[in-house]
Amino acid sequence: MAAGDAYLTRRLRPFTTTIFATMSELAAATGSVNLGQGFPDTDGPDELREVAVAAIREGRNQYPPSAGIPELRRAVAAHQRAWYGLELDPDTEVLVTVGATEAIAATLLALCEPGDEVVMFEPSYDSYAACAAMAGAVPRLVRLHPPDWSFDADELAAAAAGPRARLLLLNSPHNPTGKVFSPDELGQVAALCAAHDLLAVTDEVYEHLVFDGSHVPLATLPGMRDRTVTISSGGKTFSFTGWKVGWVCAAPALVSAVRAAKQFLTYTSPAPFQLAIAHGLGYAPPVLRGFAAELAAKRDLLCDGLAALGYDVFRPAATYFATTDIAAVAPGTGARDFCLALPERCGVVAIPSSVFYDPADPAAGATLVRWAFCKRDPVLHDALARLASWEP
Ligand code: PMP
Ligand code: GLN
Numbered sequence: 001m002a003a004g005d006a007y008l009t010r011r012l013r014p015f016t017t018t019i020f021a022t023m024s025e026l027a028a029a030t031g032s033v034n035l036g037q038g039f040p041d042t043d044g045p046d047e048l049r050e051v052a053v054a055a056i057r058e059g060r061n062q063y064p065p066s067a068g069i070p071e072l073r074r075a076v077a078a079h080q081r082a083w084y085g086l087e088l089d090p091d092t093e094v095l096v097t098v099g100a101t102e103a104i105a106a107t108l109l110a111l112c113e114p115g116d117e118v119v120m121f122e123p124s125y126d127s128y129a130a131c132a133a134m135a136g137a138v139p140r141l142v143r144l145h146p147p148d149w150s151f152d153a154d155e156l157a158a159a160a161a162g163p164r165a166r167l168l169l170l171n172s173p174h175n176p177t178g179k180v181f182s183p184d185e186l187g188q189v190a191a192l193c194a195a196h197d198l199l200a201v202t203d204e205v206y207e208h209l210v211f212d213g214s215h216v217p218l219a220t221l222p223g224m225r226d227r228t229v230t231i232s233s234g235g236k237t238f239s240f241t242g243w244k245v246g247w248v249c250a251a252p253a254l255v256s257a258v259r260a261a262k263q264f265l266t267y268t269s270p271a272p273f274q275l276a277i278a279h280g281l282g283y284a285p286p287v288l289r290g291f292a293a294e295l296a297a298k299r300d301l302l303c304d305g306l307a308a309l310g311y312d313v314f315r316p317a318a319t320y321f322a323t324t325d326i327a328a329v330a331p332g333t334g335a336r337d338f339c340l341a342l343p344e345r346c347g348v349v350a351i352p353s354s355v356f357y358d359p360a361d362p363a364a365g366a367t368l369v370r371w372a373f374c375k376r377d378p379v380l381h382d383a384l385a386r387l388a389s390w391e392p
Contacts, residue, residue: 015130019355023339030343033375033383035302036351038175038320040374044239048276052243055272064271066263068096068247075278076247083285084217086225092252095259098269099244100205100233105131106261107201107229107248112137116166119159121151123356123365125175125203140165141358146325146368147314149179153188160192167199168192170218173206176356176370177323178316180213190221199254200228205246208237208288211296212317219249226251229258234277236320237288239374243273295320295373298380302373305384320374323353327367335369346390348383 005013023036043049067073073090080086088094097103104127112118114136120128122141129139140159142151160168170189172181181189193200200218207215219228233246246269248258299315303322307313312325330338335352342348353368373380 011133011136012130014359015126015133018126019351020126023349023351026340026343027349030347030349032343032347032349033379033386034349035371035373035375035383036339036349038236038372038374039241040239040320041376041379042239045280048238048240048280051279052272052276055275060271060275062271064268064274066268067091067259068094068269069271069274069278072096072245072247072274072278072281075281076249079281080217080230080249084220086217086219086249088249089252093249093255095248095255095262096269096274097231097233097246097248097262098266099235100203100231100246101127101244102262102265102269103231103233103246103248103258104128104201104203105134106258106265107231108132108135108137109265110257110261111199111201111229111254112166115164117159117162117164119156119162119165119168119198121171121174122358123176123353123368124169125171126355128169128171137166138164139358143364144174144177144179146177146323149174149177149314151185156188157192160196160198165196165198167201169201169203171203172218173204173210173215173318175206175319176321176351176353177314178319178321180210180215180317182213183216186216186218186221190218190224193227194223198227200224202228202230204230204232205236206319207232209292209295209320210318211292211299215318229254234273234280237291238277238280239291240273240276243270243277245269245273245277298373298375298377301377301380302371302384305380306371306387309384309387320372321370322373324369324371325367326369334366339369342390346386348386 020037027034073094076094077088077090108131112135116137117140118132119140142156202218230249235241303313303315310329314323335354339352351370353370354365357364
């Protein structure tokens with residue numbers, strides 16, 4: 001136990017400082033190019049900034065309703081209808097949260113009893129295991145295998161059939177791998193949820209950052225609309241990760257349950273940013289597709305550059321992130337040691353993907369490294385030049 005953990009409950013001891021905070025601090029301390037934490041280095045549309053500024057000037061500065069301001073709830077419902085054909089009542093089936101992070105926490109706290117199992121794919125975004133732990137629930141992990149991040153259907157079926165399995169948490173498009181689950185895979189997930197009466201929780205924060213294929217919400221599959229809690233947020237779609245406006249869409253009884261937890265976590269989310277994101281959700285599809293197209297070019301720049309340097313690259317279909325296997329460029333080195341040494345050696349920060357795997361299995365993801373490409377082109381070129389200067 002580290003000295004700073006003396007007061008931390010046992011259930012939270014595995015979750016002291018997130019890898020994103022650690023690596024961003026290291027980037028700042030060493031003047032490194034930060035390809036670690038997933039945030040863009042340019043803001044989203046000026047127009048949305050102006051909506052937030054105007055809202056502050058116009059006095060939208062007191063507590064908004066706990067469920068979220070009506071403008072945003074209506075905009076989320078209209079977005080789900082326009083993009084996916086999902087009909088939602090903005091008053092009873094949409095809940096605004098402080099980013100997807102709070103939505104995930106409130107959902108697991110609201111829906112899991114201590115000892116319940118949460119079926120999820122591994123590698124998985126770091127907050128899932130931490131939030132499951134806060135709820136007293138237990139992750140039941142199903143491995144995704146490179147290069148295409150496929151899973152074993154029997155392994156998933158066995159996890160879903162567990163006597164304590166309560167819900168299945170699906171992240172598509174997926175962090176850290178950039179995988180977009182295929183219609184066939186979504187069908188398997190849906191069939192298992194129905195067969196074992198599991199709730200589904202989906203994290204769709206990268207829904208608009210898809211380069212290959214298209215995003216299909218699990219809630220659109222037959223039988224899934226009323227057993228799925230769909231989570232998303234505006235941070236990634238609009239390049240304002242610091243605004244922390246997220247939302248939950250689900251049937252009224254599920255939204256009521258999540259709202260009960262949410263109201264005692266934060267009660268409500270900042271009003272001016274809710275208005276700005278409501279405005280952005282009304283953008284025509286070509287505008288949002290334009291954001292993804294810009295990012296796809298960055299994906300190619302970074303992936304081609306890393307491949308030219310000898311990295312084994314798993315080119316993502318979506319998200320901010322590319323994964324590489326470092327075994328060929330740094331034989332015998334683990335991802336964590338590699339990433340901790342990289343800033344000093346050549347001034348670049350990346351994330352060891354091993355942190356997205358069960359710590360009880362140290363071999364899992366041991367040579368995988370995640371690189372964020374949501375950066376200006378000169379920054380990506382600079383990072384590649386720095387990496388080229390590194391000699392093992
Ligand atoms: N889920 C995933 C998969 C993420 O990558 C992130 C980080 N953006 C979040 C949730 C958290 O989203 P937010 O910033 O809206 O809380
Ligand atoms: N989602 C971001 C990432 O995966 C990080 C968000 C955070 O710092 N918690 O890099």
